[in-house]
Amino acid sequence: MAGADHNDIKRRMEGAVAAFKSDLGGLRTGRASAALLDPVMVDAYGAKTPLTQVANVNAPEPKLITVQIWDKSLVGPVDKAVREAGLGLNPVVDGQNLRIPLPDLNEERRRELVKIAKDYAENAKVAIRHVRRDGMEALKKAEKDKEIGQDEARSDGEKIQKQTDEMVSEVEKILAQKEEEIMQV
Known part of the structure; x- marks a missing residue:
């Protein structure tokens, strides 16, 4: 053919x-999942970069996501990207880490x-x-x-x-x- x-x-x-x-796997309902942040893009080094390429993302607890940022200069941009991603998340900056409590739905x-x-x-x-x-x-x-x-x-x-x-x-x-x-x- x-x-x-x-x-x-x-x-x-x-x-x-x-x-x-x-x-859709990233849209876990009320339960923390590292995949929730997969669509987040960060302004890093002059380009839009997937969050997973500038940090480790984990979900150590059912209602918490942690983000370990590799480069200290990206803490602000990562925080901003997570807040503006339309996911309704408010990260707490803790050194080079972000702690993101998941609100109840x-x-x-x-x-x-x-x-x-x-x-x-x-x-x-x-x-x-x-x-x-x-x-x-x-x-x-x-x-x-x-x-x-x-x-x-x-x-x-x-x-x-x-x-x-x-x-x-x-x-x-x-x-x-x-x-x-x-x-x-």
Whole structure:
């Protein structure tokens, strides 16, 4: 099949779903998790850098996350990045460490977490649609280059669309489960 590599498309779409699941893993409901800070980006050395590349992140207790910052000059930027990450966390600076107590989840905080989960879901759907676009472009090129016929291009296009729909509905299903988990008191 010269048009689109369906296995590659499926693998890339599944990768987007896996990344989405990983992002959601950071939205632990009321329980500390080092993954909670995975999306935090720090202004370090003139560039946006993932927090995990400038510090060790641990969750030693159910309601506490600790961040050991390797470079003393980054304590301020890391503190600022955590506060501005939209996670509702207020770090306490302790030398080169941050102690981040996790607040109990009130109704407002739960809604914020659901909103973040929805953003992650939207990002995953966009990634899946990008893979679809790449596949469709490969089909159009193969058809234009006379590698495949119009009928094969159409049937391959329908397969790609079907895979896209399945993956998007998988994301929706995972999001619904996570929403329910977050809103549970």
